[in-house]
Amino acid sequence: MNMGGRILVCDDDAAIRTVVREALRRAGHQVETAASASDLRRAIRSFRPQVLLTDVILPDGNGLDLVPELLADNPHMPIIVLSAQNTFTTAMRATEQGAFDYLPKPFDLAELVQAVDDALARGAATGVEDDTRAGEDLPLIGRSPPMQEVYRTVARVVSNDLTVLVLGESGTGKELVARAVHDFGPRRSAPFVAVNMAAIPRELIESELFGHERGAFTGAAQRTAGRFEQAQGGTLFLDEIGDMPMEAQTRLLRVLQSGEFSPVGGARAIRADVRIIAATHQELPRLIADGQFREDLYYRLNVVPIRLPPLRERGADVGDLARHFLDRAAADGLPRKHLDPGALARLEQHVWPGNVRELENLMRRLAALTRDAVIGSTLIEQQLGIQSPQPLLQDAVGAGLDDVIEQHLARHFASYGSALPPDGLYDRVLAEIERPLLRQTLAAVRGNQLKAARLLGINRNTLRKKLTDLGVGPTVRRSE
CATH class of the missing domain: 1.10.8.60 (Helicase, Ruva Protein; domain 3)
Incomplete structure (x- = not known):
């Protein structure tokens, strides 16, 4: 049960002060408001709030710059930063200055009330070393609500060593998120080592990750450090983790469980002092269901998921x-x-x-x-390459398609007589429709898979997987 708390709200916008005050009062809290930095300081001395909500831009100061000063005098007062300057820089500065949370404007009132309740439950802000990076060319750009969620999650994980799994389509910037987590965390002065699982021959992955001793295999003329050893003290980014072969998954799981690894052909154990960030464009639960990815490894990696929106x-x-x-x-x-x-x-x-x-x-x-x-x-x-709308693939997706499908299904059901067909009908019929659609699309674009994916409105990697799963062979480009 919420027993309420003393909440101070500082914003130069009277309408925002009123709305937030009433929402928090309805939630059972005592609320005072301030309109400036000077009012804020006076209110803290007289009201002694348990939680402070402050805007960034104030008439006589910057709310972010006030955070370290206020925490120095009130170390057990969580501070929630509110800002219309909802960029990656603001989220990171709020975290680095020691703010408990960051809410971009416009915010959801229910989310704000929940953030205040969380702050009261915590009882103290998490202090983070002041190392502001104002003015840097930061890796993540955007003010949309989906990106605000990314910023907030990144801000919450930079100060710890929790394993992060970055999910998103190809080209969304998964490595940029991994670098941001590293560059703004306590391991920033140590190496950031990235390795793409899809780019390494499967027989070389274990050697690539864990290194090998001299004579471990034919051609191993000298000892070679692997990516784990190269990243010691820093961050190891395992990109396209869904393409890691099963035997390498097993060894990676052992490393995550024990915190140690051994080079190929070696007996000595080396402590793995690295933070792991993995990424994939694939649906790992589907790979698990297909027996291509270890479920226990998935749970080891999926401690903090960050989904990058397309x-x-x-x-x-x-x-x-x-x-x-x-x-x-x-x-x-x-x-x-x-x-x-x-x-x-x-x-x-x-x-x-x-x-x-x-x-x-x-x-x-x-x-x-x-x-x-x-x-x-x-x-x-x-x-x-945008053209005016054309009746492309009209034969495949024309007005008569519904009739064709209905006739096909009628024949399909009739073939079973009084018995029902086996389960899985949806997937089988969908596959029958997709095969000719993919073939016709590839033929229309002369085998160019990038153009085919664009025309179909799906990701190129998704198209490639469908071509493989449905057994649609490559279409050879015809000469003009």
């Missing part, structure tokens, strides 16, 4: 990202370019099957190859 779910961030990539291209020596409103609107309408990576590549290409300083919508459409 770019199509964060359309509000496209403009910020595009401008950021153009600025970075100019910093690299390419001509400075700008987007006109029509170009920006066209970018925001695009589905982005290649996600942030595709957008970045497009911006660099435009910066390098276009003559005009201002980029318009026509140029965007040309570069993305």
Whole structure:
């Protein structure tokens, strides 16, 4: 049962003060408000709040800059930072200054009340060394609600060594999240070592990860340190963990359980002083069901999951990202370019099957190859290969498709007479429809899988998996 607490709310917006005050009072708390940094200091002395909620931009100061000072005098008072400057920088600065939590504006009142209850239950803020990185070119860009969740999770895990599993489609920036966790954590001065499981031959993965002793196998002329040893004291990023072969999964699990590893061909155990961050674009529960991924390893890795949203779910961030990539291209020596409103609107309408990576590549290409300083919508459409709607695949998805499917199902059921067909009918019929659709799509784009994925509205890796699962062979590109 909530017994209530003393809550101080500081914001220069009277409407926000009123709304938050009433929501917290209805939740059973005593609430006082302040409109400035000077009012805030006076209220802390007189009201002695158990939790403080403060905006960042105040008439006479910066709420983030106040956090260390306030915590020094009130070490058991959790501080929740509220900010309309909802960027990665703000979330990280709030955490680094010692704030208990960070809520971007506009916030959900129920979430705010829950954050206050959590702060009261904790009873004290988590102090973090003040090492602000204002002005740095930070790796994560965007103000959309899905990215705010990413920022908040990253801010909560940087100060500990919990294992993180980053989930998201190819091109969403999973390695950037891993680097952010490392660069803002206590291991930042030690190595960040990344290894892509999908890029290593399966017979070499164990040697790559754990190293090998001289003579361990043919060609091992000298001792070689593996990625675990190279990352000692720092962070080991295991990208595309879903592609790790089963035998290597077993050995990785043993390392995570024991905290030690041995090089291939070696007997001595080496302590694994690394933080593990794994990432994948695959659905690991499905791989587990198919017997391709160890369930116990999944639970060892999935301590703190961070889901990176695809770019199509964060359309509000496209403009910020595009401008950021153009600025970075100019910093690299390419001509400075700008987007006109029509170009920006066209970018925001695009589905982005290649996600942030595709957008970045497009911006660099435009910066390098276009003559005009201002980029318009026509140029965007040309570069993305967008054409006017065509009756492409009309034979496959035309008006008569429903009748064809119904006739096929009627024959299917009739073939069983009075008995029902075996279970799994949905998957079997879906596979029968998908096979010709994939074949026709590949034929229409002359075997170009990237174009086929874009046309179908699915990720390229998803298309490849479907082609494999359904036994649809590669389509050879025909000459023009």
